[in-house]
Amino acid sequence: MREVFHQSLEDVQARLVEISELVTIAIDKATRAFGSSDISLAEEVIEADSIIDDKAIALDELAIEILARQQPVARDLRIVVTALRVSASLERMGDIAEHIAQLTRMRFPERAIPKGLKSTFTRMGELDVEVARTLTELLRNEDLSLAELLRNSDDAIDELHISVFEKVLSDSWTGEPSATVDATLASRYLERFADHAVSVSKKVVYLATGDWAQDTDSESVPATV
Template structure:
């Protein structure tokens, strides 16, 4: 039974990595569509979110089945419950990427990024993509150093998020009301994307202290 349980946990881990990989693709395409007003790419992100949602549901069902059939206790219980929470955060990250893509679709053929903020949003997008890639690697390896890097990147996103609000609330801001709303929403979506990644990183780092499956005994098959 223990071997069956360990195999189930490995499947949970593999599925988390798979979802994180799809989230990474979504944020890459979302930031591309947002910066370039590429409505075709935006549509890809929106369609991809359904796949992320479905995989998250399937993972949740697997975790609940493990809880019901094997009734884990102590650290094993924490692993399964943490996987459920991580799945929920990954699903929300996919939603944030979708929201960014929707902004570019709504404004097409106009630019979704207001003038004066394009450099800021380009950097926020770059950081979110970097965070997503690191998060995928963290879920694959449970390397606590990657969790630290994600938190550092999140601090940079927070600073940029604050700078957007300072800009649109400042006396020199000349943007139309719709541009102000777009900038505010887009900044918030980028910031929340990174926040969810930090939440996941904290959970993985906690489990990596001895409660998560070590990479050496948990090969990930692709």
């Protein structure tokens, strides 16, 4: 019984890592599809999102089953609670990757990235992929220095997000309304992706230490600029 118990706890943590890996693949493909108007890559992301959704639901089910049958305590309890508290955020990160893929598909065969913002969005996409990889590593090994690294990437993404609005609201902006809408939504998605990762990382700090980090899902930039 004890052994079965520990197997299922290991399973919970392994599943968190697995979902985070799938999210990493999704955001990598989605941001590359967005940058190069690659419709088949975009389709792959849209297709695969339901797998992430299903895995998040199955993880919640497993966590609740463990709580009901095995009444874990201390660190074991924290693993289960963390799963329940972060599964929805990981699922949302997958949704955001899907949204970026949908933007790509919606504008195809035209480019989804508005003129003049290609390098900004490319950099934001790279940073989001980095964030997802770091989060996966953090979930795997609970090396809390990774949480710090993650926050730094989030700060860099926030700055790029603000620069998108500065560009769109500047006199030099000649984009059509559709380009303004796309820039606004894409920037918001890419920025929110990293916010979710930071929110998950704070809950991993709780998992590892039992301490509550100040862990509301706050945003470090205002709603608009």
